[in-house]
Amino acid sequence: MTKTLTIDGKTIPFQDGQTIIEAATAAGVYIPHLCHHPEFTPHGSCKLCSVKVNGRVCSACTFPAAEGQDVINNSQELNDDRQKITQMLFVEGNHFCPSCEKTGNCQLQAVAYHLNMLDDHFPLFFHNRNVDASHSDVLIDHNRCIFCTLCVRASIEQDGKNVFAIAGRGINKHLAVNSATGLLKDSDLDKNDKAAHICPTGAILIKRTGYQVPIGQRLYDHQEIDAVSLAHETEQRHGE
């Protein structure tokens, strides 16, 4: 007998050991997310994948799927919460889309579009963050970092290095680079590393590749992130 749970009333099969988001994705159900990535250990920090499991709010990327769970995903209440979370991410950093190379390919922006976010709602922090352009091939713009830790995890789990970490608390929280000087140029990062390509926003960019795809022809310019995300997952599974 296949084990099942329900998401928004739809019966979904799952296998032992799967998280709710893994079971959902396999069944073609999109749950908004930013820090989740199927190739890496769940982190559960962005909270965009918050769903109601038997009436309690849980992170779908960390919560194990279990027999008979009643999961609410696509509700007005949860999407309103997700929109507020996304707005908080926008006001905490400095996200000026018109001057960012990632625009149109950015998951933060695409999630905002998906949630019909039209404004920032909250007062903006305008906290001063720096740019590290020291590396010959890779640029870090800390203004756009949302602390998803995907680069941290990719560096450790896939590249076998330990280039990034999150340091500091509150407003002083930042992406730290593991090198004597704290600069990217003195770290082990190579431009072919997974960690250099995993950033969902424009915080880590490869130099000399900017604007090769014109604005208007980019990933999310004409298709929503739910369709892109599910299509990508299906592709990955067929590739395996």
Next chain:
Amino acid sequence: MANKIKVATTSLAGCFGCHMSFLDIDERLVTLVEHVQFDRSPLTDIEHCSSDCDIGLIEGGVCNSENVHTLREFRKQCKILVAVGACAINGGLPAMRNFIPLEECLAEAYLHGIGVENAHVPNDEELPLLLDKVRPIHEVVKIDYFLPGCPPSADVFWKFLTDLLAGSQPKLDYELVHFD
């Protein structure tokens, strides 16, 4: 004439790009003016809003004391106030000065910049005082609708205004919502 919807527009700390994009509705302007009448706006040169404006379109963020006064006048006189474009919504490009102390900005522009002659920071009392930081307009007054984009396309203006004129809640489709 009396039944026409009154629309006021202004550009605060903006580049008038949003106004240009608005004018890109081209020949649809003819249809629009059958239903609306422009009140205070750079398009009419009317200096102050009538007391019964229906829609106020605000481009740009708030960077000086005059912007604050203008924005408050719009809020007071317009039933519906709309933040138009990236700068009105999050400060945009002008807000990039927020990371540099104001004194340093002024010194760079008027004292130490390349080619500056008779260096002095302009201090005529007619000039509005600069704010410490450029702010999005929702931090100063209540905003009813937001049209993102740099600039929002002509189709965004058209869809938004025709929805409102039809008496329905404005709704922008996916293709019309862009932050860039």
